[in-house]
Amino acid sequence: xxxxxxxxxxxxxxxxxxxxxxxxxxxxxxxxxxxxxxxxxxxxxxxxxxxxxxxxxxxxxxxxxxxxxxxxxxxxxxxxxxxxxxxxxxxxxxxxxxxxxxxxxxxxxxxxxxxxxxxxxxxxxxxxxxxxxxxxxxxxxxxxxxxxxxxxxxxxxxxxxxxxxxxxxxxxxxxxxxxxxxxxxxxxxxxxxxxxxxxxxxxxxxxxxxxxx
Amino acid sequence: xxxxxxxxxxxxxxxxxxxxxxxxxxxxxxxxxxxxxxxxxxxxxxxxxxxxxxxxxxxxxxxxxxxxxxxxxxxxxxxxxxxxxxxxxxxxxxxxxxxxxxxxxxxxxxxxxxxxxxxxxxxxxxxxxxxxxxxxxxxxxxxxxxxxxxxxxxxxxxxxxxxxxxxxxxxxxxxxxxxxxxxxxxxxxxxxxxxxxxxxxxxxxxxxxxxxxxxxxxxxxxxxxxxxxxxxxxxxxxxxxxxxxxxxxxxxxxxxxxxxxxxxxxxxxxxxxxxxxxxxxxxxxxxxxxxxxxxxxxxxxxxxxxxxxxxxxxxxxxxxxxxxxxxxxxxxxxxxxxxxxxxxxxxxxxxxxxxxxxxxxxxxxxxxxxxxxxxxxxxxxxxxxxxxxxxxxxxxxxxxxxxxx
Numbered sequence: 001x002x003x004x005x006x007x008x009x010x011x012x013x014x015x016x017x018x019x020x021x022x023x024x025x026x027x028x029x030x031x032x033x034x035x036x037x038x039x040x041x042x043x044x045x046x047x048x049x050x051x052x053x054x055x056x057x058x059x060x061x062x063x064x065x066x067x068x069x070x071x072x073x074x075x076x077x078x079x080x081x082x083x084x085x086x087x088x089x090x091x092x093x094x095x096x097x098x099x100x101x102x103x104x105x106x107x108x109x110x111x112x113x114x115x116x117x118x119x120x121x122x123x124x125x126x127x128x129x130x131x132x133x134x135x136x137x138x139x140x141x142x143x144x145x146x147x148x149x150x151x152x153x154x155x156x157x158x159x160x161x162x163x164x165x166x167x168x169x170x171x172x173x174x175x176x177x178x179x180x181x182x183x184x185x186x187x188x189x190x191x192x193x194x195x196x197x198x199x200x201x202x203x204x205x206x207x208x209x210x211x212x213x
Numbered sequence: 214x215x216x217x218x219x220x221x222x223x224x225x226x227x228x229x230x231x232x233x234x235x236x237x238x239x240x241x242x243x244x245x246x247x248x249x250x251x252x253x254x255x256x257x258x259x260x261x262x263x264x265x266x267x268x269x270x271x272x273x274x275x276x277x278x279x280x281x282x283x284x285x286x287x288x289x290x291x292x293x294x295x296x297x298x299x300x301x302x303x304x305x306x307x308x309x310x311x312x313x314x315x316x317x318x319x320x321x322x323x324x325x326x327x328x329x330x331x332x333x334x335x336x337x338x339x340x341x342x343x344x345x346x347x348x349x350x351x352x353x354x355x356x357x358x359x360x361x362x363x364x365x366x367x368x369x370x371x372x373x374x375x376x377x378x379x380x381x382x383x384x385x386x387x388x389x390x391x392x393x394x395x396x397x398x399x400x401x402x403x404x405x406x407x408x409x410x411x412x413x414x415x416x417x418x419x420x421x422x423x424x425x426x427x428x429x430x431x432x433x434x435x436x437x438x439x440x441x442x443x444x445x446x447x448x449x450x451x452x453x454x455x456x457x458x459x460x461x462x463x464x465x466x467x468x469x470x471x472x473x474x475x476x477x478x479x480x481x482x483x484x485x486x487x488x489x490x491x492x493x494x495x496x497x498x499x500x501x502x503x504x505x506x507x508x509x510x511x512x513x514x515x516x517x518x519x520x521x522x523x524x525x526x527x528x529x530x531x532x533x534x535x536x537x538x539x540x541x542x543x544x545x546x547x548x549x550x551x552x553x554x555x556x557x558x559x560x561x562x563x564x565x566x567x568x569x570x571x572x573x574x575x576x577x578x579x580x581x582x583x584x585x586x587x588x589x590x591x592x593x594x595x596x597x598x599x600x601x602x603x604x605x606x607x608x609x610x611x612x613x614x615x616x617x618x
């Protein structure tokens with residue numbers, strides 16, 4: 001029964017969601033919002049579970065002096081430093097301690113992490129654009145044209161060419177035709193995969209998510 | 214001598230009459246203009262009411278012909294108020310306001326199904342307003358079927374039929390050919406490498422919720438990876454972005470170790486929650502990669518802007534990296550920074566590919582056949598449209614039109 005009950009719940013919920021997609025009449029019409037609300041409630045309680053898991057993990061790390069346990073102190077201090085003001089000292093209102101920490105510590109750190117992306121784009125491009133194979137060479141040429149086409153210098157270099165043949169026009173064509181075609185092909189394949197996976201889960205053929213066959 | 218006074222009189226009359234005539238004309242024109250701006254706008258006509266189709270009875274569509282002072286005339290209309298009542302005598306309450314130039318509005322405000330409603334559209338300008346005649350009654354009907362999704366239903370039925378056919382076909386023991394997926398073939402090699410190096414494997418199941426099918430596909434792959442890892446006596450680290458995904462991942466990894474006959478090797482501290490903040494999660498996972506130096510990194514599931522930061526950090530540590538996602542915008546980043554990438558549908562095929570279970574493989578075959586059907590339809594559609602034949606394209610709209618009529 002440990003396996004059958006989750007499978008039955010999955011089947012009933014899956015079929016209900018398919019039916020409500022096509023039938024707006026009650027009771028199916030409000031099923032989607034009912035399931036979404038239920039999910040939100042479960043997610044809220046799961047958050048408590050997550051925080052407990054995080055705290056337990058790092059408290060144990062500090063207690064048993066596991067490698068890099070010093071970082072765990074920083075993590076727990078950060079957790080307490082944001083949670084206590086948020087819950088007890090002035091809550092999340094503007095001008096409070098939580099608001100100050102959020103705007104002056106959290107947001108700048110988040111922006112710093114996001115800014116790293118620019119450097120990683122450069123290093124990844126360097127690796128991807130080494131024209132060792134035909135595919136990489138094609139990628140290099142396409143990337144070169146698109147980058148030039150997006151900057152004023154691209155059109156300036158090709159200003160002698162007629163309208164429609166300038167760098168920005170070629171860049172737009174690459175983005176609108178081969179690029180869009182490739183993206184759509186991937187999306188259609190993924191869409192079919194999503195339906196097939198969903199059906200396998202609903203019919204109980206796919207049970208890996210329950211922890212085994 | 215006698216003609217002089219006549220000429221003088223005529224000139225005097227003309228010189229007085231002309232300015233007077235001009236004055237009268239100016240006054241008359243001015244009056245006409247000012248009266249067009251002073252009076253309320255002309256009301257709208259042809260108010261038509263229609264129950265909104267394919268819904269649960271919560272909307273009515275109201276359309277009308279624009280006020281003559283909107284499209285032309287005084288051109289001073291500000292907008293229109295749609296007013297509703299349950300009686301033709303009122304009182305009418307405004308349920309929707311739309312700007313000038315609008316000739317249609319949808320009322321979705323607290324409508325009960327199967328109740329008679331009456332509407333009037335009121336046109337407004339700076340000087341006043343003018344209501345239309347009362348239109349109605351109309352009822353918001355609850356529909357039993359969303360006809361707008363009929364084509365989706367037909368395609369879904371065809372697809373499910375194909376899938377079920379191949380699943381039952383596979384059940385009979387028929388051998389099915391599945392093309393090789395390099396990324397999944399490399400999994401064993403990657404786990405073996407980690408074992409030889411005595412280092413852990415990092416598995417990131419994406420940064421989405423369990424309701425995302427890509428996350429479910431990732432969890433399915435994690436199940437197979439956990440079993441292999443347990444067989445090789447290696448450690449797998451699974452940091453999680455979502456607490457619900459964490460609980461599922463914990464269960465899946467535990468079961469994987471159990472299935473491999475090594476339940477004691479499972480360490481619950483290796484599958485843990487980090488944070489639901491995107492870049493804080495990235496910082497934590499990057500930290501794990503730099504400190505623990507995993508031999509293999511697996512990024513499988515739904516990823517967003519953090520994909521390249523994760524993959525590049527992993528590449529800098531020298532780990533073998535296998536990624537898999539259906540997030541189209543992130544695929545190029547993974548291809549550039551990882552050794553192997555499962556693209557789109559390969560992510561959903563991975564579980565079947567790894568387990569080799571006939572029922573799962575059967576569904577892959579059905580997926581391929583549906584893809585062939587789609588490619589065929591697209592090819593025929595392109596060719597027929599190139600030759601100016603629109604009937605093939607219209608064929609896909611035909612069922613909808615027939616049922617609507």
